[in-house]
Amino acid sequence: MTHLLSATPEPAAPRPASPPTFAVISGKQVRQALGGREKELVELVEATYRLHGAGDSVNPPSYFLRFADRPSSRIIALPASLGGTTQVDGLKWISSFPDNVRAGLPRASAVLILNDHDTGYPFACLESSVISATRTAASAALAADWLSRTRTRPRRVGFFGTGLIARYIHTFLAGTGWTFDTIGLHDLSADSTEGFRGYLRQAGATGQVTVHDSAEDLIRSSDLVVFATIAGRPHVTAPGWFEHNPLVLHVSLRDLAPEILLGAANFVDDVDHCLQADTSPHLVEQRTGNRDFLNGTLCDVMLGRAAPPHDQPVVFSPFGLGVLDLAVGKYVYDQVARAGELRLIDDFFHDLRRYG
Structure with a gap:
């Protein structure tokens, strides 16, 4: 009699894997x-x-x-x-x-x-x-599009910080159809600002370019504000500068004092990731003990689960995934x-x- 186990077909040998390449x-x-x-x-x-x-x-x-x-x-x-x-x-x-x-x-x-x-x-x-710069800029351009779909589309952009990330963000905004009547610049480094102006000329950017000595002037004169600095702690502390309800791409994450976020509608890329490492949203959570100040994620906006209001500044703070x-x-x-x-x-x- 044939042994029971012998009647069970042997499992096929795994196919040899191709040698990995690098x-x-x-x-x-x-x-x-x-x-x-x-x-x-x-x-x-x-x-x-x-x-x-x-x-x-x-x-x-x-x-x-x-x-x-x-x-x-x-x-x-x-x-x-x-x-x-x-x-x-x-x-x-x-x-x-x-x-x-x-x-x-x-x-x-x-x-x-x-x-x-x-x-x-x-x-x-x-x-x-x-x-890294590309995914950051693409994320910012995507957020600018979705967060302005139910608001007046910004025509005045201001870059707070004029380094590589700011340049990439402008490239992605321009490359996805954005045009601006004015482009404001503010940076602690005059060389960086002049370099950014040179990039704008070379790129054929439309709109009047203005260098602002004052951070307040830049913010008040912009409907779309891009923060792309290396700040390690909040340095913009006056909520009144945002009383015209701009759209803010808070890419560098640590520029805005908690008071400003508490007076704004706040969207992030990922809640748990953004609320860590002493980002501005994390400081708000530490102060208030909750996350009620968050309106949702960018994905929530894309899926129709959240929408930016008309009567507040709208701040997008992406941690970068x-x-x-x-x-x-x-x-x-x-x-x-x-x-x-x-x-x-x-x-x-x-x-x-x-x-x-």
């Missing part, structure tokens, strides 16, 4: 893959916010590496996993060293690691300062791969045989 994608390649695609990238960021809002992502809290001997500097780890059709995991490792600016270097530098969904093997390392970096990074990887320009590192993974 690519390095330079900043130049990243810029080439992203340049001139503002509308497409804003749509990608919107789709990623919707995936995140639907729970098809994992976005743990960011980890801040700080230094006793360099208190103004930090390096941040943003792990994340994105579902949908992207199906990728990874980590952004981004440093912020403000003293770099005095040496003529950008404040921030970053890399992005992409991991394969099925095996966990990292398959690419991308220069990520451009990716790692899933956005993954989405943009995978987009870059796919663009470079399709062009046949991946720079693979031969034998990056050396010992792939389990028993040698």
Whole structure:
């Protein structure tokens, strides 16, 4: 008699996996893959916010590496996993060293690691300062669009901080159809302001450009205010400056005093992420003991669950989600791969045989 176990077919042996590859994608390649695609990238960021809002992502809290001997500097780890059709995991490792600016270097530098969904093997390392700036600017442009759909569309924009992030945000606003009658600039660095003016001339920006010596003048003369500074604590404290109810893209997160947020309608990208690390919204929560001052997330607005009012300033405070970096990074990887320009590192993974 045939033994019972012998009648059970043996499970098929797993198919041998293809040897994993590892690519390095330079900043130049990243810029080439992203340049001139503002509308497409804003749509990608919107789709990623919707995936995140639907729970098809994992976005743990960011980890801040700080230094006793360099208190103004930090390096941040943003792990994340994105579902949908992207199906990728990874980590952004981004440093912020403000003293770099005095040496003529950008404040921030970053890399992005992409991991394969099925095996966990990292398959690419991308220069990520451009990716980070791109996803930040695309998020800001998306918020400006959605948060102004039920209000008068701003015609006067003011940039408080005129560095790289401000430049990217203007590029994404212009690239998604925004035009302005006036463009106001305010920065503690005259060189930075002049550099931004040069960028505007080169980009063919329309509208009268005005440099404001006073922060109050900039804010009062702008219907759309973009905060893109390196401030570590609130430095704008007068609610009266916002009595004309502007739309505020509070990208740098720590510029506005709690009093201003308490007199405004507040939207964030993710509640738990934004209310940490002494951001301005976090300071409000610490003061009030609750989160009642929040009107919702940007995804809530897109889904019709919340709407910005007409009779208050509207403030968008995005913490910056790692899933956005993954989405943009995978987009870059796919663009470079399709062009046949991946720079693979031969034998990056050396010992792939389990028993040698």
